Amino acid sequence: MREIIIDTFGTPDVLQLRESAPPAAGPGDVLVSVAFAGLNPIDYKMRDGSSGQAKNLELPAVLGREMSGHVIGAADDVDLEALGMPVGSPVFGVRTLGDMRGAYAETVAFSAHDLCPVPGAEPDLRAYAGLALAGTTAQTALEDDARLRPGETLLVHGGTGGVGQLLIPLALQAGAARVLATGRAENAERIRELGGEPIAYDEEDWAERVLSETRGRGVDVVIDLHYFTTFLPSLDVIAEGGRIVAVPSLADLAPARERGIRASVTRMSPSRGRLQQLAQGHASGLLPLEVAAVLPLAEAGRGHEVLESGHARGKIVLETHA
Ligand SMILES: NC(=O)c1ccc[n+]([C@@H]2O[C@H](COP(=O)([O-])OP(=O)(O)OC[C@H]3O[C@@H](n4cnc5c(N)ncnc54)[C@H](OP(=O)(O)O)[C@@H]3O)[C@@H](O)[C@H]2O)c1
Structure with missing residues (x-):
């Protein structure tokens, strides 16, 4: 072979x-x-x-x-x-x-x-x-790290990459009130198809837009799939009591913790149950x-x-x- x-x-x-x-x-x-x-x-x-x-x-x-x-x-x-x-x-x-x-x-x-x-x-x-890999990463970030609750607002950085395309619909199925998602302008339509609200970071100041979308309050949860240029400015758009999850494992969480923001790095945790949920979701068209x-x-x-x-x-x- x-x-x-x-x-x-x-x-x-x-x-x-x-x-x-x-x-x-x-x-x-x-x-x-x-x-x-x-x-x-x-x-x-x-x-x-x-x-x-x-x-x-x-x-x-x-x-x-x-x-x-x-x-x-x-x-x-x-x-x-x-x-x-x-x-x-x-x-x-x-x-x-x-x-x-x-x-x-x-x-x-x-x-x-x-x-x-x-x-x-x-x-x-x-x-x-x-x-399997992107899906179980999205499930781990949402369920084990962010512990997203129904009615909360989520900001995703990197909404149309492998993990992002599964994270947006999974968050909406878990009851997120809104999912704002950054990506280049050319990917905005895909974010919309997935049920997210696109923010084109190559055309506008994404942090300003997040604050205006949330009337200055900020989001409850950030799941950051990019990290490098997004993690630090994200700390300024998180609502009181909110949290941030970095998915790239090299992330340094100290700046968030110094400001009293709950922060974690995802370590994907697959299981048979999670794979079954992904398979059913994909087969039924809920997780394209x-x-x-x-x-x-x-x-x-x-x-x-x-x-x-x-x-x-x-x-x-x-x-x-x-
Ligand atoms: N810890 C774990 O267990 C675990 C598991 C899986 C993945 N990961 C890590 O998570 C990260 C994402 O994985 P992936 O598979 O989704 O990667 P991917 O498919 O390569 O997607 C990368 C995404 O980043 C976006 N992006 C690039 N620059 C950006 C910026 N300045 N602002 C916002 N978004 C930006 C891209 O969108 P545009 O093209 O629109 O810019 C693209 O959607 C990788 O670093 C990967 O290694 C960690």
């Missing part, structure tokens, strides 16, 4: 396509023939070694954290029928944080706990390849996820370049058998 590996940290050039023996299923594993693998910013941070998790990567290593595909087998201790994913059925999943086995490959051994059946008669496996590009496996580097630009829209996925 083919897979994408790195044997050193560096620029997209270090990504190599190689032939390899398919993996064996260890205890608790399911073997999946991967249809599409999802790309995420963590992948290029692992590739260039800048992620705190890169130290846990044993080189050469296969990159990638999530995928969709079809079940082709399992270890003896896994009852596929009981899990609702018999051989041949479609599944999607995301590796938990400590599992460094990668996903940019034609076949993967995936822990059964990290997989979920894909519902529906003719599911679009491209979208399911990008649903835009797949902006489908690239052949060998062009993973091109996908990394788009993500590194900081302006990816929706998800980029790799077609592993192309």
